[in-house]
Amino acid sequence: MQALLQRRAMGTAIPARNGPSGRRVPLCKRTSARSAQVQRRGAVECKAFFSFFTPKPAAAVSPFDPRAKPLVEQLIAITSGTDAGSKASAAQKEEIAALVTELSRYCxxxxxxxxxxxxxxxxxxxxxxxxxxxPLRSGAGPAVFSGQNAKQILEAPNKLVNEVQYKTLGFLPGYSRQYGTIEPVSGDTFILNITEGEIMAGLGGPVKKAFDIQRKIQILYLDDEIRVALFLPTEGLADTEADENGGSSQEDIVFVFQRIAESAEEEAPAEDDGEEAPKSNFPFGGGRKLESAATVAERQVRQQLNQRSGSAKVAVAPSRQGSTKVAVAPPSRPGSAKVAVAPAAPARSASVRGRGRQQEEEVEEDPRERRRREQEEARAAKQREAEAKAAEARAAKEKEQRAAEAKAAKERAEAERQAEREKQVAIKELLAQLSNDIKERQAEAREAAKALKDIEKSAGSGLKEVTAARAKVDEAEADIKAISQQLDAAAGAKKEAEGVARIAKDAVVAAEKALRAAIAAAAPAVARK
Structure with a gap:
């Protein structure tokens, strides 16, 4: 199949002749167009023939559950504005906890x-x-170390770096880093061992520190965009920074990380001044851009003219190996220059054979053009000098500004220290005044106690008389109480007598009623007699 297509392409090759510049020129445009059609048809036939036996690639299958995508987007939207959790409200924390619980199902x-x-x-x-x-996140840490940006770097096979970047006092860049390793415990849990770290506050070099911190971490969710981890409090793990951080944490802590995408820098395509070589007529061959020797020679001539301030006559002739020979001769008259260029034949390709004719071209440089170029170079030099001066001025201004800011910060710190000293002096004076007042009150209390003792001594005799009178009063109260008891007993006896009299009266009334009834019953009999 390949031989057939090659013979077909070779059979329709186009004869060409050398043009005035040494370039191959086709004899007939119609034949050239027909040849291009034949080449395209042959390439299509070949491609179709081989693609028939090529199996179709299998569709890529994502390892992530599609149901997790909206949850991930929602989690990123909620957590992005919380400043690593410091600005999250209670409602937001509950919503984040619910999303993490749901998302962990799709890990x-x-x-x-x-x-x-x-x-x-x-x-x-x-x-x-x-x-x-x-400590950077507690107390006055956010105010002193503002603009905190925390990130975590994991490098294969087991290296880990925790980093927090900030600006001390708002303008001095600094950072805090912790270095450690991870030790897998299971498929989703590992032990984090932090062994060393360093901190730089903005002035001087970094200060290194040794740690012995261990954390047990579980991965709840992981994909190409976010990572959710859970800190599991475990007894028996070392933590040398527990006291500084307010004690060992005994609660689960959820962390949400977002991957920092690497910015791909696009490279600008290089300029190509060369000519495109004729494409091969073979169906399996590909064309590529080749730079002709004439173009190389012209570029070198331009470089020579730009480097030399005066004019010169330059003759360029290519060698057999494709190199360029440059000969410089003094000008025939001042203010003018002639450049003789003998271009080599076009570079060989798969379909071009032989060498083209060499042709000499004369290029004369105009004095006005040279003066214009020199003026442009002078203006460019002045512009560069002005830009350099402006850059120096900006740098000096920025330096002065930084010095002024540092001076202002120093003055503020000194003012704060002075205010603190004055505050301490005022506190000492107040304590001294309070001590004097306490001493005066104690003296007054002692005098009052002494006066009270004198009063008690003078009132001792009166107290005795009062005691005797109180005894007599108590006796009278006892007599009154006895009389009251007797009166109560008499009242009780009176009540009992009244009860007996009431009973007797009732008996008399009943007897009278019985007597009257008897009289009434006997009255008819007496009347008959």
Whole structure:
């Protein structure tokens, strides 16, 4: 098949002749167009023939569950504005916890064995704000070390770097780093061992420090965009920074990381001044751009003219190996220059054979053009000098500004120290005044106690009389109480007598009624008699 297509292409080759510049020129445009059609048809036939036996590639299958995508987008949208969790409200934390719980169902198996684990990760959220940066996130840390940006770097096979970048006092760049390793425990859990670190506050070099910190971390979710990790409090793990961080944490802490994408720099295509070589007529051959020797010679001539301030006559002739020979002769008259260029034949390709004719071209440089070029070069030099001076002025201004800011910061610090000293002096004076007042009150209390004792002594006799009178009063009260008891007993006896009298009266009334009834019953009998 290949031989057939090659013979077909060779049979329709176009005869050509050398043009005035040594370039191959086809004799007939119609024949050239027909040849191009034949070449395209042959290439299509060949491609179709071989593609018939080529199996279709299988469609790529994503390892991630498509149901996790909206959850990931929602989690990123919520956590992006929380400043690594320090600005998250209680409602946002509850929503994030619900999303993490739902997202953990779609995590890939054995995430620690995946290459997606490694890379640079930005800390989007931590359920405990001080877990990211420690002292930098507590107390006056955010005010002194502003603009904090936390990230975590994981490098294969087991290296880890925790980094927090900030600006001390708002303008001095600094950072805090921790270096450690990870030790897998299971397919999704590992032990983090932090052994050393360094911190730079903005002035001087970094200060290194040794650590012995161990953390147990579980990967809840991992994909090419985010990573969700859970800190598991475990007893028995070392932590030399527990006291500085307010004690060992006994609560689960959720971390959300977002991958930092590597920015791909696009390279600008290089300029090509060369001529395109004729394409091969073979169906399996490809054309490529080749730079002719004439173009190389012309470029070298331009470089020579730009480098030389005066004029010269330059003759260029190519050698057999494709190199260029340059000969410089003095000009025939001042203010003019002639350049003789003998271009070589076009470079050989798969379909071009032989060498073209050499042709000499004379190029005469105009004095006005040279003066214009010199003026442009002078203006460019002045512009570069002005830009350099402007850059120096900007640098000096920035230096002065930084010095002024440093001086202002120093003055503010000195003013704060002076205010603190004055405050301490005022506190000491107040304490001294309070001590004097306490001493005066104690003296007054002693005098009052002494006066009270004198009063008690003078009132001793009166107290005795009062005691005797109180005894008599108590006796009278006892007599009154006895009389009251007797009166109560008499009243009780009176009540009993009244009860007996009432009973007797009732008996008399009943007897009277019985007597009257008897009289009434006996009255008719008495009347009959």
């Amino acid at each position: 890939i198996k054995n995430p620690l064995k995946s290459d997606l684990l490694f890379g640079e990760w930005k800390v989007l959220f931590a359920s405990k704000a001080t877990a990211v940066g420690g």
